[in-house]
Amino acid sequence: MQLKRIVVTGIGALTPLGNSTTEYWNNLRNGVSGADFITQFDASKFKTRFACEIKNFDPTDFIDRKEARKLDRFAQTAVVASDQAVQDAGITAENANMDRVGVVFASGIGGLITFQEEVTNFAKGDGTPRFNPFFIPKMILDIAAGHISMRHGFRGPNFSVVSACASSTNAMMEAFNLIRLGKADIIITGGSESVVKEAGVGGFNAMKALSERNDDPKTASRPYDKDRDGFVMGEAAGVLVFEELEHALKRGAKIYCEVAGAGATADAHHITAPHPEGLGAKNVMNQALEDAGMQPSDIDYINTHGTSTPLGDIAEVKAILDVFGEHAYKLNISSTKSMTGHCLGAAGVIEAIACIMSVQNDVVPPTINHFTDDPELDSKLNFTFHEAQHRTVNAALSNTFGFGGHNACMIFKKFSA
Template identity: 80%
Template sequence: MQLKRVVVTGLGALTPLGNTVADYWENLVKGVSGAAPITQFDASKFRTQFACEVKGFDPVQYLDKKEARKIDRFTQFALVASDQAMADAGLNKENINPDRVGVVFASGIGGLITFQQEVMDFAKGDGTPRFNPFFIPKMILDIAAGQISMRHNLRGPNFAVVSACASSTNAMIEAYNLLRLGKADIILTGGSEAVISEAGVGGFNAMKAMSERNDDPTTASRPYDKDRDGFVMGEAAGVVVMETLEHALARGAKIYCEIAGGGATADAYHITAPHPDGLGAQNVMKAALEDAGMQPEEIDYINTHGTSTPLGDIAEVKAIVNVFKEHAYKLNISATKSMTGHCLGAAGVIEAIACIQSVVHNIVPPTINHFTDDPELDPKLNFTFNKAQSKTINAALSNTFGFGGHNACIIVKKFVA
């Protein structure tokens, strides 16, 4: 069977750096930090009191007021990003075959804010079960995929993917596979996350996973810096319109790039810590390269998982050196979580969008907040510290890893007819 080529024809994003793809990309290139004190709840008693929130978001600017009340914040984000991506791709209900357009969407946690609120309201009562009838439909993480399909009348393959922080990368790989097998013509894919809440921040604080640099939030996410002390929580949504090449050409669509390949592996090591030698990370990058039919030397830029955790950053760099060998010193590496924070289940898609924009614009966004070299990391590697770099990017690779040992990697490349 001849596999179909798959291209990207539309993008949408809500991020801590901007509520459109254009604003997000502009601030990535500028090296802007999205971190600030938390506004969504009183965090004064929490060990971490800051996060990378989506700013200036009012759902009723985009959604009917009654509709907005029935859906969790993560689904609100998903719908707005899907609207952007559909418009960017030039798609609407009138010019598509709805039976051939699908949605494969992800979230790492789903409607945690809704879950927290409903349980807290119940706990304040007298034990009589009084729950919102929309409690369950608002909370379940697959509801974003369903809501996107209903909003745009998309009746093709529709399901959710969850693999913690690798979720949206896994979703994109699943969409890619469905398309190249001919199961659909177009798929909206990506992910959304919105868990900046007492439960979300408190839970990650209990694990001692997050930075506690409350005196200087904007520099708290510092991947590869010697003094990194944990990740900064973020929230975001991203949607990528993937389309078979033949369908995109037939309708005269603009094409951002081609999807080259993807890989997925497991560490099978620990529930939260990475394998110390990055074994799963090595295997997933090798799998993606093999799937793409590419050699390591063909990759120009790696957007790393790079969460700013002491163990994770080192393990991933070890993996990169082991896979790319001497070429590791010729390519660019950057961790855009230094600016967006860690957007959990949405991290993969917004970082893939950064890779797509790098391929389109030939710019590598920086790893900001680098102050002190880590002696455990090779200084000859190009981490793109503090300032974006212009460079021809023919192919870019994006890594995402999740609690549970999940690893996912996707490669995008310039489209050549």
């Protein structure tokens, strides 16, 4: 069976670095930190009092006020980012069969804000159940995909994917395979996450997963730095339009890049810690390369999972050295989480967008906040510290890994007819 080719024809982004793809990319390449003190609740008693929040976002600028109240923040941002992507791709009922346009969307946690608010309000009462009738439809993580489809009339495959911090990459992989197998012409895919709330920050603090560098939030996310002390929580929504090549060409769509291949594996090791030798990460990169029909030497840039945790950064670098061998020293490697923080279920898609823009512009965004070399990491590797670097990027690989040992990887390459 001849698999179909898939291209990216639309992008939407709400991130800690900007509320459009252009603003996000410009701040990425300029090495801007999106971290600051938390505004969504009083974090003064928390061990971590900062995060990478989406800024200057009012859902009612884009969604009817009455309708916006029926959506958790993660779904509000998903809807707005998807509007951007659909408009960017120019999808209409005149140029696409809506029965063959689907939505595969992800979130690592879903409506945590709604869940916290509803349960807290109940606990304050006398035990009489007075729950909002929209409690469940606001909270469930599949609802973002449902709202996106209803908003645009997309009647193709519609479902959600959850695999912790690998969620949106797994969603993109599902979208990729649905189109390759001829089940759809277009899939709107990506993910969103908004859990900068007491339960989210407090829960990750209890695990000792977050940085506690409250004296200097903007430099707290320090991938590959000797003194990294945990990740910085981020929130974001990212959306990509995946489209079958011939369909895109027929309707004259703008093409950003080609989706080359994907992989998914498990560490089968620990609920939160990565395999110490990066076994799952090694396997998933090899799987993605094989799926793409590419050699390690075909890759120019790796956007790493690079969360700024002591164990995770080391394991991933070991995996890169195992997979790429001597070519690893010719790669550019960077962790854009140094700027966006870790956006959990949305991390994969906003990092995929970074890869796509890198392929489009031949620019590799930097890893910022590096102060001290870690002796456990090979200093001869090019981590793209401090400043963006110009180079030809024919193909970029994006890694995302999640609690539970989930690993997902995607490869994007320049489009050539």
